[in-house]
Amino acid sequence: MRVVEAFRAAFGADPETVWRAPGRVNLIGEHTDYNDGFVLPFAVPWGVTAAVSPRPDQTIRLLSLQGSTTEPITLATREEATGWTRYAVGVLAMLGDRVRGADIALDGDVPQGAGLSSSAALEVSVASALNELHDLGLTPMEIALLSQRAENGFVGVPSGIMDQAASALCEEGHALFLDCRTLGSRSIPLDLAAHDLRILIIDTQVHHEHAGGEYAKRRAECESAARKLGVDALRDVTDLAGALERLQGDERKRVMHVVTESHRVEALVGLLRAGATREIGALLNASHLSLRDQYEVSSPELDVAVEAAVRGGARGARMTGGGFGGSAIALVDEDRLDSVRESVAAAYAERSWTPPRFLDATPAKGAHRLA
Numbered sequence: 001m002r003v004v005e006a007f008r009a010a011f012g013a014d015p016e017t018v019w020r021a022p023g024r025v026n027l028i029g030e031h032t033d034y035n036d037g038f039v040l041p042f043a044v045p046w047g048v049t050a051a052v053s054p055r056p057d058q059t060i061r062l063l064s065l066q067g068s069t070t071e072p073i074t075l076a077t078r079e080e081a082t083g084w085t086r087y088a089v090g091v092l093a094m095l096g097d098r099v100r101g102a103d104i105a106l107d108g109d110v111p112q113g114a115g116l117s118s119s120a121a122l123e124v125s126v127a128s129a130l131n132e133l134h135d136l137g138l139t140p141m142e143i144a145l146l147s148q149r150a151e152n153g154f155v156g157v158p159s160g161i162m163d164q165a166a167s168a169l170c171e172e173g174h175a176l177f178l179d180c181r182t183l184g185s186r187s188i189p190l191d192l193a194a195h196d197l198r199i200l201i202i203d204t205q206v207h208h209e210h211a212g213g214e215y216a217k218r219r220a221e222c223e224s225a226a227r228k229l230g231v232d233a234l235r236d237v238t239d240l241a242g243a244l245e246r247l248q249g250d251e252r253k254r255v256m257h258v259v260t261e262s263h264r265v266e267a268l269v270g271l272l273r274a275g276a277t278r279e280i281g282a283l284l285n286a287s288h289l290s291l292r293d294q295y296e297v298s299s300p301e302l303d304v305a306v307e308a309a310v311r312g313g314a315r316g317a318r319m320t321g322g323g324f325g326g327s328a329i330a331l332v333d334e335d336r337l338d339s340v341r342e343s344v345a346a347a348y349a350e351r352s353w354t355p356p357r358f359l360d361a362t363p364a365k366g367a368h369r370l371a
């Protein structure tokens with residue numbers, strides 16, 4: 001394994017453990033996690049492999065095959081960590097005095113900037129390795145929560161629990177139906193090949209600058225709406241029409257999206273459990289329209305990808321992840337794949353946009369030990 005070779009070359013010994021954690025796509029349930037709602041992500045075949053050994057001192061030595069070897073980071077210099085190193089250092093910081101230092105080599109193959117959660121994969125791979133090395137006894141969900149705390153508290157990104165939970169808990173061939181309030185989860189079989197289907201990832205290769213600020217703004221709008229409605233979280237809205245009457249403007253639209261989206265997750269799970277995988281397309285389309293018009297987190301590149309995919313014969317399509325760029329997914333009959341790809345590529349070419357990248361998403365396995 002090349003990450004082991006790189007570890008050996010840099011640190012002069014074999015790593016004590018090697019873990020791999022995947023990125024994710026979200027089938028449905030967008031911007032519902034931080035509203036205590038439902039989500040349905042699945043792990044993608046790309047992820048981050050972490051070769052790790054503990055150190056007796058408080059030093060962290062880090063290297064990435066995609067980046068560089070960094071200067072050793074100590075307790076005193078932790079806060080100065082920059083870029084991708086913050087995700088790993090954040091995990092160690094959240095573990096506090098349960099761990100000391102570590103030597104860590106990373107090898108990632110999540111397509112960069114595609115919105116497939118390479119950061120969650122990095123956090124979960126490092127957290128899983130440290131959990132084993134220090135006998136911490138953390139469950140996969142506790143590893144996900146720790147990783148989320150690293151992202152919220154150390155990196156400073158106010159994300160929900162979906163990405164880390166998907167990376168830690170997903171099973172091969174399954175999507176993860178997660179209740180983001182109780183953190184109860186169930187693996188739902190997603191055997192696309194049995195239905196002659198594929199999920200095509202359309203990476204727009206565009207990421208808009210304001211994504212971070214807008215994400216935090218949406219969260220704040222949801223929290224403000226929940227306060228006005230007198231509920232703990234938008235998950236608790238049972239009378240949607242009544243709630244909408246009490247709100248105005250953007251908050252009204254946000255509530256409309258969050259409440260209907262969480263119901264769409266349950267409806268889609270119902271269809272999958274009934275073996276009606278071919279029929280989930282309409283819910284994907286409805287999710288996209290709601291994200292575009294009510295939640296306002298789509299982008300021209302995502303909208304064009306979704307519309308052209310459906311025109312090309314996809315059963316349904318939607319943006320996936322936080323939005324403002326990144327990727328869309330399309331549910332496609334195997335014999336329509338070429339036509340869908342051609343339709344999207346032509347729509348981009350017409351606008352002189354950078355050609356989109358197409359990836360085939362097969363539900364993969366969550367975090368696991370490699371060696």
Ligand code: GAF
Nearest residue numbers: 030031159160161162321322
């Ligand atoms: C990002 C966040 F990290 C997730 O927690 C989730 O909120 C998602 O956007 C939107 O569904 O990926």
